[in-house]
Amino acid sequence: MPLASKEIVAPDVFWVGSIDWSVRVFHGYHTDEGTSYNAYLLMDEDVTLIDTVKQSFSQELIERITQVTSLDSVKYVIMNHAENDHSGALPYVMTLLKNATIVTNKICMEHLLLLYPELNLYPFKIVNNSTPLVLKSHTIQFLQVPMLHWPDSMFSYCPDINTLFSNDGFGQHIACSERFIDQVPLQDHVLRQMREYTANILGPCQVPLQTALDNAGSLQIDTILTAHGVSWRDSSIQLALNEYSLFAQNKQLKKKMSIFFHSIRGTVKRTAELIAQASPIQVSMHDLTIDDLTKCALSAYDSEYIAFGSPTIYSQVTPLVEATLQYLLGLHLFKNRKVILFGAFSWVDKAVQDMKRLISNGGGTVISEISFKMQINERVKDQITEDFKHIF
Numbered sequence: 329m330p331l332a333s334k335e336i337v338a339p340d341v342f343w344v345g346s347i348d349w350s351v352r353v354f355h356g357y358h359t360d361e362g363t364s365y366n367a368y369l370l371m372d373e374d375v376t377l378i379d380t381v382k383q384s385f386s387q388e389l390i391e392r393i394t395q396v397t398s399l400d401s402v403k404y405v406i407m408n409h410a411e412n413d414h415s416g417a418l419p420y421v422m423t424l425l426k427n428a429t430i431v432t433n434k435i436c437m438e439h440l441l442l443l444y445p446e447l448n449l450y451p452f453k454i455v456n457n458s459t460p461l462v463l464k465s466h467t468i469q470f471l472q473v474p475m476l477h478w479p480d481s482m483f484s485y486c487p488d489i490n491t492l493f494s495n496d497g498f499g500q501h502i503a504c505s506e507r508f509i510d511q512v513p514l515q516d517h518v519l520r521q522m523r524e525y526t527a528n529i530l531g532p533c534q535v536p537l538q539t540a541l542d543n544a545g546s547l548q549i550d551t552i553l554t555a556h557g558v559s560w561r562d563s564s565i566q567l568a569l570n571e572y573s574l575f576a577q578n579k580q581l582k583k584k585m586s587i588f589f590h591s592i593r594g595t596v597k598r599t600a601e602l603i604a605q606a607s608p609i610q611v612s613m614h615d616l617t618i619d620d621l622t623k624c625a626l627s628a629y630d631s632e633y634i635a636f637g638s639p640t641i642y643s644q645v646t647p648l649v650e651a652t653l654q655y656l657l658g659l660h661l662f663k664n665r666k667v668i669l670f671g672a673f674s675w676v677d678k679a680v681q682d683m684k685r686l687i688s689n690g691g692g693t694v695i696s697e698i699s700f701k702m703q704i705n706e707r708v709k710d711q712i713t714e715d716f717k718h719i720f
């Protein structure tokens with residue numbers, strides 16, 4: 329299929345990325361809407377490629393570059409991050425870009441050489457926050473954003489065109505033919521996808537995110553070009569900055585309760601329903617046999633209250649509940665949350681204690697523990713009513 333005509337996304341900048349319409353699992357993250365791997369070509373006498381794409385799209389990247397310029401004219405390839413979705417094409421691309429030097433930070437170079445030892449054949453130029461890349465008509469500054477979300481992550485900024493190349497920052501997993509949020513009909517949906525991405529990938533990155541926002545705050549930015557999904561320009565930039573700013577300060581939390589449960593005989597599900605009915609605030613209910621980890625993380629992202637329910641089976645919490653707890657813990661999604669634990673048992677009362685132990689270092693506060701033997705009774709209903717009187 330011939331490629332669409334070349335696309336300018338900022339002054340002197342062409343989009344040369346790939347749209348992955350069919351990817352549905354991205355290192356465990358369920359990407360129901362696919363994604364894109366956005367790479368950019370900055371046209372200068374010193375032509376500069378900014379990031380590459382996933383390995384399976386290598387040829388497409390080369391074809392898009394050749395639509396704009398000759399391969400021999402590419403002088404630099406800036407790598408903002410070494411993860412495979414941005415670097416997979418690099419070894420192949422470098423065999424064709426005969427005059428190119430890879431420009432990146434020291435840690436990213438180390439990661440790239442570990443992932444692709446054959447890159448040892450090519451020249452590297454190491455940059456950092458105080459060493460810009462000076463091209464013939466543009467300068468590119470670098471903003472290292474370690475742990476946003478890898479130690480090697482960085483943003484590139486071109487002050488001549490007020491453009492920030494943010495790599496994974498401000499991204500979303502959406503495959504679409506548009507390049508900017510103002511071109512898609514449902515902007516709220518883009519923000520939802522950005523929250524899902526933030527919850528599932530950037531969860532542990534609140535502190536580095538705030539640092540990155542502080543550093544970016546001093547820049548004049550007209551365009552943010554992301555590596556995934558749609559990008560941001562003009563007034564929409566504030567939408568993206570606001571989302572990250574709320575998250576960095578933990579202000580995304582709402583008076584909302586996410587209830588996660590695994591029910592084997594139906595009693596835990598019934599308890600989840602009683603909790604939902606008793607809740608005076610918005611509830612989002614997740615049967616863990618149906619909803620995947622990606623959806624659970626998105627739900628927990630903005631919930632001030634998290635309820636978890638499990639039966640005791642083989643003298644412990646169910647593996648499904650444990651796996652979900654561990655996933656949310658890894659993403660720091662219990663931090664500053666108020667937690668309600670509930671469980672049923674037949675002869676060993678263990679599930680609630682197991683859940684409490686698992687989340688003990690997660691930064692949440694357990695505010696209610698509800699446990700019952702065999703069957704829900706009036707005592708359980710009264711406890712929910714009584715506990716909720718104090719909680720809300």
Ligand SMILES: [Fe+2]
Nearest residue numbers: 409411477496
């Ligand atoms: Fe990444």
Ligand SMILES: [Fe+2]
Nearest residue numbers: 411413496555
């Ligand atoms: Fe990525």
